[in-house]
Amino acid sequence: MVIKNLNRFILMLFIALIGILPAHAEMLPSVKLTLMNSLARIDEDSLTFSSLGKGRFTLQSVKNRNVRAQLTLDTTIADTVMIDISRAFIKVRFPGFRTTIGKAKVSWGEGFFYNAGDVIFGDTPLTADMTAEELRDEAVWLTSAYIPLSTYSFIEPIILVPGLNLSELMLDPEASTPSTTDPSAGGRFVARPGGIKVEGGYLYRGAEQSHNPYLSFQGNLFLDWHLSSSISIPHYSPMISDLEESFKISWGLFHLQSLASGMSLSFRLEGLVKPCASWIEKEGDSSEYSFMLYPEISLSVNESLTYLLRSVVSPIDLSALITAGMYWNIYEGFKILSFLSVQAGETTDIYGWNKPGGITFSCGFQFIY
């Protein structure tokens, strides 16, 4: 009840702020509202038909050339409202470097869906929302610096400090708070020797007490390509088997082909390989297979109409989550969205026809204003 009231208070406060903002040109408000109706199969005998809305309210500071701030609330709207603060940061630019503090997006490594170099957020969940425009959009509480070295190269040291679990604390003031050993820390170096983007970094994960180095490359040779790899080494009693089990490689290819009459067709193929995970199908344990694929084809008929077909494929158990979708931009900022998702596979596979949401059709509107 306390949480619900707190959520309502935050939402009302935010709406009130948006209402008075036009008078203050120092801030830029924006709202992205997505409302969808979904028909989904739950099991052999039943379907569900429901509505779900998502709202993203953003307030950005503008005008000040040396200080930037942003507050973004993500809301999930059904019979009640769930609120998440997805961005809350201040960036300050000093001579020679800049620093960020707060909850901000950070993108280490390379990859649209699979990114072994992302030692901060790890693998994209197998249950990722395939209807989202961005499949990796996480933010984290951080304090970081950005030190430019040349036009294309920079160093970025970072400290990740866990946020306080306020809702838990409000319910129970005695609830535990993050300890001094929980923060993570590390940094990355990015350069572009010979036209290839090279990125190397390291993160010590405090909560897990592990060392996580990674390396990423990105370039273009007929196709855009990227390659990333990382390992995780326990701080205490590291074993060779730990290295082997945590070693993973991700790769990707992308090509955009212009067609006649202003149409364009893009192809993307990404893969994730964990050499020491299972290369054979396991009954009832489908969480860790050694090889996963993400193919995507997108056809832009014109500036307003796009069709896409994307899938997460598990070649080991021959199952897949296949999503076909359409974005139709009818008016400026307004889109009609439509998606059909199908899980192909058996019940014991990663994806299965008989699993909840084995087939889902959703259709709705999105408006950015």
Next chain:
Amino acid sequence: MKRTVMALLVTLMVPASLWAISAEDIIKKLEKNTVTKTARIDGVMIINDRFGIKRSTFISYARGADTMLIEFTSVEEEGMKILRTRDEIYLFYPDAEELIRMQGAALKESVMGSDMSYEDMTGGRTLLQSYKVKLEGTEEIDGAPCYKVSMEAKKKGVPYYKQIMWIDKELFIYRKIHKFSRSGKLLKEIICDDVRQVSGKNIAFHMVLKDTMKRNSSTEFVINDIQINIPLKASIFSLEELTW
């Protein structure tokens, strides 16, 4: 008698060759006029298409012929930036906090739904390094006498295999450009007017760009203010500035 005629012909031809201007000279004069050490432009991009008219304001900073940073300032695109260096184009979308390196075929994509592609922004070499040029004659464009210069690519890697430029005979600024594919199909048309002199340079304050592959679409660029050869920090043209 023969010697007299010959001598007369030579006498007549020498001054004519001295006065004639070659296609190479025209292009050199064009580039001398249009390329600045540095520039800051406050402008508007107006896209006219079947959705109506969309205005996007921007500030661009340029250094030489091949380095540029464009920052959009209109509400909808606030903070979106494009960095063009000698051999790279990067985009930054502040909403997604995403840095995109434009490479390969992706360069053919339209810039924010306009008639301009990212490929149109690439370059780095002078026109004479990339194209064989030929003076086709003179024609008037909107009443301005122009040299008509055709250009054919010397090698692969240029966005357009062939171009025809109509270059103002007095101001050495292009009044019209046609850009063609290898097969000879007209791909882009650019028309410039409202020419004004700023710091000794002739600048077109209004340009209309049409992608012939798009129906009912054109993009206008209007310069509201331009400052030439002003001090600009080198750090403006970096990933640091782009992602700020």
